[in-house]
Amino acid sequence: MFVEGVRLFVVVLGTAAGFWAARTFGTGVQGLGGMLGCLLGYVSGGMLGRVLDKAVGVVETRVDRRSPARIVAGTLGAIAGSAIALVIVLPIALLIPMPLVVSLAGLGSWIVGYVGFRIVAHQSEAVLELLGLSSRPLVRAQAFDARDGLLVDSSVVMDGQLLPLSRAGVLSGDLMVARFVLDEVQGFADATDDVKRRRARRGLETLDTLRHEANLRLYVLDDEVPEIAEVDAKLITLARRLQLRLLTNDGPLARNAQLQGVPTTNLRKLAQELTPSIGPGDFVRVALTRDGKETGQGVGHLEDGSMVVVNGGQELVGGPEVMLQVTSVVPTAAGRLLFARLEDA
DSSP states (O other): OOOHHHHHHHHHHHHHHHHHHHHTTTSSOOOHHHHHHHHHHHHHHHHHHHHHHHHHHHHHHHHHOOTTTTHHHHHHHHHHHHHHHHHHHHHHHHSOOOHHHHHHHHHHHHHHHHHHHHHTTTHHHHHHHHOOOOOOOSOOOOOOOOOOOOOHHHHHHHHHHHHHHHHHOOOSOOOOEHHHHHHHHHHHSSSHHHHHHHHHHHHHHHHHHHHHHHSSSSSEOOOOOOOSHHHHHHHHHHHHHOOOOOEEEEEEEHHHHHHTOEEEEEEHHHHHHOOOOOOOOEEEOOOEEEEEETTEEEEEETTTTTEEEETTTTTGSOOOEEEEEEEEEEEEEEEEEEEEEETOO
């Protein structure tokens, strides 16, 4: 198709050049000049088209990155290439007759636009990111398809179960984190609350680990919702626009999202179903990080986010991990609450 397009433009250009040359030299055989120009254009146009097609193919093989947004980016590249070709032809239009200008402009727009399409299409993610657009598709065959990916919130990023569940292949599709969610987690990582700061920093480390592992893909979305200030509302609106499921541990956020037609998945409930049960008499190893609500209590957290309350453990707050014996387990909406005592108590 490309070769035939080049040949067509060259034929038109050759015919116009033949007529113009015959009239300029005053031979009176403009028809013969146009015919010779047409034949010459047909032969040379085919040769030029094949050479250019091979040259563009060589360029394409060097740009091997593929993207689902290549059509959009390629169209933008074709438009930009055609505009560049027209700008180049404009100065030449002052020196040659108008019929030649039209043919030359069409030929230049076709060639440069085609080259722009093929090159920019292979760099679509970088181009769309440069323009502040998302490379995720906004139109899909099935809305909120879990196989396409999950949009995560800060509670999931800071949850210790995200990494093991991802490695186990329980979470299918891609994970997408909005940049404003990353900013929120970064704010938690700089907070004065020791527990929140530790969980936020662990969450950022988890995302960095997932980004370099091959069992799933992690995308950071630059999409913004400037008309909304509150982070949870931004997240629900973004999930609706991208037609993605929302992965969260926040109960009120999940209920709000479901009321607005956005399906949700609770990571903590999923982890609880897969995590071995812990009952009274079992032993756990945990570091106590803060004082409890009652006098003399120390509080720590397991890797799955379960809170452990130790009576008489206030003196161990801020120290190394200790072995504790579970005395009772209380299920809550936020996860398991374990009461424990020191092993040698």
